[in-house]
Amino acid sequence: xxxxxxxxxxxxxxxxLLIAGAxxxxxxxxxxISTASKPQTEVFSSELHLIPHHFALWENLREAFAKSxxxxxxxxxxxxxxxxxxxxxMVALPAAYALAKLRFVGxxxxxxxxxxxxxxxxxxxxxxxxxxxHKLGLLDSYAALVLxxxxxxxxxxxMRQFFKTVPDDLVDAARMDGISEFGIVWRVMLPxxxxxxxxxxxxxxxxxxxDYFWPLIxxxxxxxxxxxxxxxxxxxNEAGTSYxxxxxxxxxxxxxxxxxxxxxxRRFIEGITLTxxx
Amino acid sequence: xxxxxxxxxxxxxxxxxxRRAPQAHGSRRTYSAYALVTPAATLMLAMLLGPLAxxxxxxxxxxxxxxxxxxxxxxANYHDLFADRVFWIALRNTLTYVVIVVPGAVIAGLVIALLxxxxxxxxxxxxxxxFLPVMATLIAMAVVxxxxxxxxxxxxxxxxxxxxxxxxxxxxxxxxALYALxxxxxxxxxxxxxxxxxxxxxxxxxxxxxxxxxxxxxSGWARFxxxxxxxxxxxxTFVVVISGIRSFxxxxxxxxxxxxxxxxxxxxxxxxxYTEGFEFFRSGYAAAITVVFLVxxxxxxxxxxxxxxxxxxxx
Numbered sequence: 001x002x003x004x005x006x007x008x009x010x011x012x013x014x015x016x017l018l019i020a021g022a023x024x025x026x027x028x029x030x031x032x033i034s035t036a037s038k039p040q041t042e043v044f045s046s047e048l049h050l051i052p053h054h055f056a057l058w059e060n061l062r063e064a065f066a067k068s069x070x071x072x073x074x075x076x077x078x079x080x081x082x083x084x085x086x087x088x089x090m091v092a093l094p095a096a097y098a099l100a101k102l103r104f105v106g107x108x109x110x111x112x113x114x115x116x117x118x119x120x121x122x123x124x125x126x127x128x129x130x131x132x133x134h135k136l137g138l139l140d141s142y143a144a145l146v147l148x149x150x151x152x153x154x155x156x157x158x159m160r161q162f163f164k165t166v167p168d169d170l171v172d173a174a175r176m177d178g179i180s181e182f183g184i185v186w187r188v189m190l191p192x193x194x195x196x197x198x199x200x201x202x203x204x205x206x207x208x209x210x211d212y213f214w215p216l217i218x219x220x221x222x223x224x225x226x227x228x229x230x231x232x233x234x235x236x237n238e239a240g241t242s243y244x245x246x247x248x249x250x251x252x253x254x255x256x257x258x259x260x261x262x263x264x265x266r267r268f269i270e271g272i273t274l275t276x277x278x
Numbered sequence: 279x280x281x282x283x284x285x286x287x288x289x290x291x292x293x294x295x296x297r298r299a300p301q302a303h304g305s306r307r308t309y310s311a312y313a314l315v316t317p318a319a320t321l322m323l324a325m326l327l328g329p330l331a332x333x334x335x336x337x338x339x340x341x342x343x344x345x346x347x348x349x350x351x352x353x354a355n356y357h358d359l360f361a362d363r364v365f366w367i368a369l370r371n372t373l374t375y376v377v378i379v380v381p382g383a384v385i386a387g388l389v390i391a392l393l394x395x396x397x398x399x400x401x402x403x404x405x406x407x408x409f410l411p412v413m414a415t416l417i418a419m420a421v422v423x424x425x426x427x428x429x430x431x432x433x434x435x436x437x438x439x440x441x442x443x444x445x446x447x448x449x450x451x452x453x454x455a456l457y458a459l460x461x462x463x464x465x466x467x468x469x470x471x472x473x474x475x476x477x478x479x480x481x482x483x484x485x486x487x488x489x490x491x492x493x494x495x496x497s498g499w500a501r502f503x504x505x506x507x508x509x510x511x512x513x514x515t516f517v518v519v520i521s522g523i524r525s526f527x528x529x530x531x532x533x534x535x536x537x538x539x540x541x542x543x544x545x546x547x548x549x550x551x552y553t554e555g556f557e558f559f560r561s562g563y564a565a566a567i568t569v570v571f572l573v574x575x576x577x578x579x580x581x582x583x584x585x586x587x588x589x590x591x592x593x
Contacts (some may be wrong), residue, residue, distance in 0.1 A: 011397055098311045123529070189507070228418070
């Protein structure tokens with residue numbers, strides 16, 4: 001290409017197009033921060049200005065935290081996403097090891113079911129699981145938020161693929177040392193699988209921190225709300241009157257993941273792509 | 279391993295491959311194997327396969343949460359569903375959403391990936407920016423979009439007015455609401471598709487471009503048509519189907535921004551299912567809607583595996 005066109009022309013065109021697109025992608029984030037930094041009078045002015053005349057971010061943040069128990073909801077988000085991830089690993093890792101390295105009758109069937117399970121969208125099973133939790137009296141609890149996601153067939157699939165690449169010699173050596181199969185999972189396979197576990201962890205946390213559908217269905221109590229529900233409730237109760245605090249609340253809700261992403265974007269993108277089948 | 283579909287296909291192949299002979303002291307190890315898979319297998323039955331069978335079974339009953347009795351009513355739910363105007367509106371809106379968002383998000387994702395990959399500077403900077411919406415909680419960003427689309431104080435109408443163009447009440451007008459949701463859907467999905475295409479582009483061997491150049495394909499377009507596009511075939515199939523499946527699941531923006539309105543102009547399948555199942559507790563009827571949704575999603579998956587099988591021939 002460098003023979004037929006002068007390089008700067010192409011490079012400039014590339015940057016112009018990419019920056020124009022980037023402006024569209026960033027517009028909501030910039031407008032969110034701008035609005036969150038404006039006092040009420042400036043929010044409700046039809047004159048467009050990005051930089052607030054009077055900087056009111058702290059006031060809006062204070063109001064957001066005062067009107068809605070944001071700290072509590074963030075903690076709920078952490079409790080739910082961490083519980084889901086830890087339980088997913090505890091369930092998936094042993095199964096993945098068995099599917100990758102052990103022989104037993106029904107293994108092919110189980111693996112076929114794992115592959116089939118990946119195809120089932122989460123909304124498809126919502127009604128029966130809701131009825132089950134209702135029967136068990138578990139609705140409106142942390143358990144209702146966590147239990148349905150303790151099984152991740154995708155996690156099993158991903159770990160199994162990874163375990164296939166671990167040499168059998170390593171497993172045999174551990175057996176020689178008298179380590180039980182259960183011990184091998186946690187003391188040999190888990191350390192070897194840290195990259196895959198990290199990738200899956202990123203995917204799992206992003207999916208469940210951002211999930212709106214399931215918490216909306218099973219929760220009633222205010223004190224159990226997860227971050228997305230918190231924003232939705234804030235909007236329903238305050239919309240039209242306090243956009244500044246609402247945008248401040250939105251900022252708070254997205255910031256844990258967005259900041260983590262900005263710090264480790266390469267790892268995040270690889271993790272999400274690797275596990276992006278959902 | 280950027281392409282999940284390929285991994286799965288590879289996994290199926292390796293599962294069929296012959297195994298090594300069983301090793302000694304197999305029986306204790308077999309016992310361990312069952313102990314290791316039991317929690318996963320139990321939860322799979324309880325939370326995945328059982329509920330899947332359950333939703334199909336429920337769709338043939340008139341079960342309502344809280345009702346004392348229920349009975350098998352055969353296809354009556356489906357008869358009601360197909361006679362219901364709202365269902366057809368929801369189906370048409372869902373298909374419209376899919377038909378707009380999939381090409382929009384796939385083509386934009388491809389173009390951005392090609393632009394990023396065609397130069398060497400600022401690659402990771404652009405990649406980060408375009409991927410940002412994938413990370414940000416959609417509900418929070420939907421609320422931001424709602425304010426951007428505000429008839430009086432929103433950024434979009436402000437820009438239109440300053441350009442001398444007419445303004446709209448985007449989400450409150452039945453002729454624009456669905457398209458506004460499509461725009462948000464595309465905005466959110468582009469970055470994910472871009473990353474999949476970038477992974478696909480990186481894996482194209484450099485020699486193919488050199489060979490094309492020797493054969494006289496000197497223009498950028500000729501190289502794209504002869505090398506890039508055919509080599510991206512499998513990735514494109516995967517991206518299209520994944521985008522399609524995700525678009526079929528559209529719910530968050532609808533529920534928080536429009537509740538299916540104004541006058542059902544943004545009613546979509548999963549939202550109808552949510553309303554019937556979890557607001558009116560008509561479980562049987564909602565199950566029938568879920569089955570229709572499942573049929574569409576599984577059909578898309580089937581299309582993908584068919585095309586992926588064909589793709590093998592030219593890779």
